[in-house]
Amino acid sequence: MKAMNRWKAIGLVLTGAASYGLLSSFVKLGYQQGFTAEEVTGSQVFFGFIGLWLLSLFQLRKMKSVTRPVIVKLVLSGTFTGLTGYFYYHSLQSLDASFAVLLLFQFTWMGLLLDWVLERRVPNRYQWIAVVMILAGTVLSSGILSGSLTRINASGIGLGLLAACCYTLFIYFSGRVATHLPALIRTTWMITGAALIVLTLMPPRFLWNGALGEGLWLWGILLSVLGMIVPSYLFAKGAPHMATGLAAVLGSVELPVVIVCSAVLLKETTTPMQWIGIMVILLGIAVSERKVRVRTASTS
Template sequence: MSRKPLYGMSVLSVLLGAVSYGLLSPLVKLAFDKGFTLEQVTVHQTGLAMVLLWLLALVRFKRWKNPFRGGQWVKLSIIGIGGLTLTTVFFNQALERLDASLAIVLLFQFTWITILLDSVSCKQWPGKFRLLAIVIVMIGTLLAVGILDEGLGRFDTLGVILGLLSAVAYSLFIWWTGRLEGDQDPVIRSAVMMSAGFLLVMLLYGSRAISSDAEGTLIGWGLLLGVLGQVIPTVLFNIGIPRIGSSLAALLGSLELPVAALTAWAVLGESISLMKLMGIVLILIGIGIAELPSGPRSERLASLEEK
């Protein structure tokens, strides 16, 4: 297969992963509304995702390469725990305390955090467009969370902190994944990441995860949330991000925000005022401006040269 179709497939993979992840937050909130606890939802979501990923890996066993050779499993485990799973843990805790639309806006602070990570990694101050992007994202966030409409009184402080922590963890996941080397099968990568992360989840919540009265229903919710939040995004991001880079992935991942906001409106009945819509648009504009210095075309050519 030529390089151009491979690149296009990588872009499409990240876009589809973003759509899947954007559907997650309103559905997690809905699971909470059905009476399931944070511990039950998080354990079943991550545990069943891990099982599904290993089943997929078994189906693709001919593509296996030993992930435990050369210490690669250590890198994958760090990404799985410090990036993928902590995003889920912090984000689900934020959803317990905040509206789904507010939680996803806080998660989207990963955009400027990723910019800062890239700058620190390259030991270079962000360019003027990226600095402008940070300012625009900040302004958009103030509008999107409804501060101007409703003031600060309605916000749960701990929920906001947890939402921001999920943004840090998500940024680390994207940034680390963009620096993975080698040609390991993306399903195997995802399965190893999720296995390491599930160990953390069990340490945190395992003793309080069983619902004796409605375990069957809870398993159904876990499968749905695991597929949308872990299996599809993790596999697709592992396919796309190493090829296109973390910065462009952050831009493409912005599709999560409108998907999550619209799903929260359609499923949960959360209101979306004109001011909040303007804020979401500003955040998306800011993410686009962040890519102007190098541009998607430049990043694409560099990525293809590396491959």
């Protein structure tokens, strides 16, 4: 792949991960308005599903040309992005948020491991160093060291790790399934799968309980853009041009964005240790690319 194309792909994945980071603060704002996790999550995938299908009408001819086996693969792949949120939100019910985030960010090394097992792509030393740095930065940024944990149990840990596994698989399939199709079409079918699994696990009671009329529709549209449409599209467009392990490492930029947005939008207090953690994560992302740059320079 040409260097320019590679850096463009990296930019797309970084932007998609940053969009996920923005999502967290707006979800909290929705909770402050009195809406439940089921209402917020359900409306997010519902409006994401509707929005993407409306956008896909402009490519209706290409949409009709997609074969049934490909549709099935895309829909099944999309269930992983829906399950990520489902498992993560449920882990928060029995774990401290700082510990739940730490569990979710295990996707950084899971992506490298998946590449190693399925693609026979052995991680280089810079990638392992990057993972160690990112996990260390995550510990610092999550605030887990600032006080003792108050909520922790085995089921919550299991749910947090399941969320990490599902996020890893979402990244993997974003870069592997039906990559010959336009990103919008792939994203539409994948979010269809996400909507099917989430609305099955959490029935859309918000459609008839009056929550939409109380303002949930606004949060649903905003969250669908930040959490479903934009990141899924950008991952579908950028992930096919890089290894799953690199995409997972780049995805760790989500946490610094979460902390910055929490400080700016929610006025939450951030500690110097958290800012140090952010810097460590960003340095880890830079380290993960080191060998690629050296190799490119030596072959040019």
